[in-house]
Amino acid sequence: MSLPPGFLDELRSRASLSQVVGRKVMWDMRKSNQGKGDMWAPCPFHHEKTASFHVDDRKGFYYCFGCHAKGDAIGFIKDSENVSFMEAVEILAREVGMTMPARDPKAQQKQDRRTQLAEVMEQAVQYFRLQLNTGAGAAARDYVARRGLAGPALERWEIGFAPEGWQNLWDHLRGKGVAEDLILGAGLAKPSNKGGKPYDSFRNRIMFPIRDARGRCIAFGGRAMDPNDNAKYLNSPETELFDKGRSLYNHGPARAAAGQGQPLIVAEGYMDVIALAEAGFGASVAPLGTAITEPQLQLMWRIADEPVIALDGDAAGLRAAMRVIDIALPLLEAGKSVRFALMPEGKDPDDLIRAEGSAAVQKVLDQAIPMVRLLWQRETEGKVFDSPERKAALDKALREKIKLIRDPSIRSHYGQEIKDLRWQLFRPQRPAKQGRQSARRMNWQAERAPATQGVKSSLLVAGDEEARNRMRVAVILASAIATPQVIVEFEHKLEEISCSDPDHALLRDLVLREGIAAPETLRERIDQALGPETLENLHALRHVAISPCVRRPGDEDLARMTLAEELAKLDAHRGWQAEIAEAQEEFSEAKDEAFTWRLGQAAEALNRATRSENEEKTIYDTGDNGARINREEREKLDALLEKISYNKGQK
Structure with a gap:
């Protein structure tokens, strides 16, 4: 059976050789460097004790220095499973989710045509390079010189020029005997709608050859010299050689540089990639004028585990970065992620290098942020969360995004990171941390207006309501720790409680930060952060020890009822305090029956809350x-x- 052109190339690009081989061998992690795709193991094809079997995951080849076995992913499956070549292709295609093509009797003919098209493209490369050195290319030479590209760089990047005129390249190739259908099939010319000769696809443009991972020229990118041209940058149309969404500019050289330890940088355009590479950042690629696609992201992960998206420091660059998030989230897996380095406002990598040098770019790359932080920035920037409804809307939006992550471990870590960021946003600023014991000595009591002697002696404070509130807070915290499944339902209320006891304040903060953990894990983290005596002291309190929630951990209905009731009492107490404070201000002005009536109403409201008006609902x-x-x-x-x-x- 013959396979269609490009099928095996795509299959090899999608497959990870280390994953294929990893099912048959035990990696020697002391000798391997997983980050660079440099893996070693005892050879599966002959008996040995040392790790002489080498896998280069980036290049997609293996070699044994003992028995000299070598090949790619298809060859490994063929030899290790003892199957035919086509059976190995079918096995690998199933693993990477590719559908085997139907039998194509003309596959060889198509392959021959692709070879012919590639040869035509090489002729076009040479033609454009020659044109850059002619009189017609003077303005183009001046432009690239202003962009800092001298002779050696022009040679390295094979930059050329397409002169003005409708049939310059067409006439040149036809004069070389190239068939019309090959010129059209390569995307170098377009048929005329008026019945005349086909016309060149590129005119009056600086030309950048686009090569695939194997080094074949598959397309061109052209930069317009006319500032009034409708398209500043123009790519070749899609052809049998060129699939824009599955190609990267500078793919092959970037893969080689990344294999030598350089970080993979993803820029927006050709000039950015050239400027980065000339400044020493050889592992740089660009997605050919489109938003990054899923196949392009997979290609990047084949080159490096954590590419850095270095986009322009403008609104368009930020929007492009945000689009990458939605593409990448469902594809994340252990060890495969993306970081984002946003250039200074109004600058691209090329601008920054010419203005401040490569050190400035390196500084931006060093400050690249993980994708979870950019996701948080997208959902929160420019928004105000001053109500429970707005906070709930944020929580919902973030939950929907995190659900897109298929890997459960990564999904869990994203959830925890988002919870930490949410905590930092919504918690009030506290004094700088000075250690646990020092923090406990801080004054955590809420500020309140000084009470007059008349109020201090009233029946409203005779029962030490503040002490009872501390008891309620202790019961609330103990109940939440015993059954953390319900914490998320009461999160906003728990954030609002005021803790006069510094241990309670520290414990509440930790419970809110770590609330998604399992009960045993939550207690373990509390012990690690605050010491084992914190929970011991909490459970030693008599009113906590006899609490049904503590005695019956995991009873969600009981925990919900207890938290709802105790939090309602705290709310009522806060309302009572506010009423007293307001009445206090009027005390010196009006000692009449109205003042006495208000005090009575406040006391009655507190009394009703203490008796728990909701008991009939329980x-x-x-x-x-x-x-x-x-x-x-x-x-x-x-x-x-x-x-x-x-x-x-x-x-």
């Missing part, structure tokens, strides 16, 4: 000894006792 009553009694069971018991009493009366 399934529990409180017994004389303070224990909770299931209301349904109590009603059944009362009915039974009443029936027994009635029967005794009948007798």
Whole structure:
């Protein structure tokens, strides 16, 4: 069976040789360098104890220095599974999600045509390079000189010039005996709509050859010399050789440079790539004038595990970076990610290099941020979250994005990182951390207006309501720690509670930060951060020790009821304090019946909250000894006792 042109190239580019080989060998991690795709293991084809089998994941080849076995992913499957070449292709295609093509009797003919098209493209490269050195190319030479490209660089990048005129290249190639259908098939000319001769695709443009990973010229990019031209940059149309969404400018040289340890940098255009490479950043590529596509991202990951997207420092560059996030999230896997380096506002890499040199670019690259931070920036920048509804909308948007990640481990880490960032955004600023013991000595009490002597002596404070609030906070925290599954439902309320005890404040902050963890993990993190005595002291409090939530950890209904009730009491107490503070201001001005009535109303509101007006909505009553009694069971018991009493009366 013959395969269509390009099928094997795409199959090899999609497959990771280290993953294919990794199913058959045990890697020697002391000798391997996974970040560079340089892997070593004992050879699977002959018995040995040393790691002489080498896999170069970036180049896609393996070699054994013992038995001299060598090949690519297809060859490895063929030899290790003892199957034919086509069977190995089918196995690998299934693994990478490619559909085997139907039998094509003309495949060889098509391959021959692709070879012919590539030869025509090489002739075009030479023609354009010659034209740059003619009188017609004087303005183009001046332009590239102003951009800092001297003779050696022009040779390295094979930069040329397409002169003005409709049939210059067409006439040149036809004069060399090149068939018309090959010129048209290579995308170098277009048929006339008026019945005349075909006309050149590129006219009055500086020409940049685009080569594939194997070094074949597959397309051109042209930069217009006329400032009034509708298209500043123009790429070849898609052909049998060229698929714009699956190609990268400078692919082959960048792969070689990345193999030598250089970071892979993704810029926007040809001149950015050339400027970066000439400044020493050889592993630089560009996505050919389009937003980065999924196949292009896969190609980048074949070159490097963590490419750096270095986009222009303008609104368009930032929008392009944001689009990469949506493409990359579903594709993330362990060790494969993306970082973002945004250039200074109004500059691209080429501008920055010419203005400040390569050190300035290196500084920007060193400050590249991980994708999760840019995702957070996209969802929060320029927005105000001053209400629970807006905060909930942010949470929903971020959850929807994180759900796109298929790898459960990465999804979990993204969730934790987002939670940390959310914490930093919504928590009030606190004094600089000075260590746990020092923080405990800080004054965590909320500031309040000084009370007059009349208020201090009133019945409203005689019962030490502040102490009862500390008890409530302790019960709330202990209940949340015992059943952390419900923390997310009460997150906003937990953020609002004021802790007069510094241990409670530290514990609340940690519970909110780590709340998505399992109960055992949450307790372990609390012990690590605050010390084991923190939980010991909390559970030693009598009102915490007898709490049903602490005795029955994991009971979500009980935890929800307890948190809702205790938080409602704290809300009522805050409202009472606000009422007292307001009445206090009026105390010196009006000591009349209205003032007394307001104090009475505030006291009654607090009394109702303390008695828990919501108890009729719960399934529990409180017994004389303070224990909770299931209301349904109590009603059944009362009915039974009443029936027994009635029967005794009948007798």
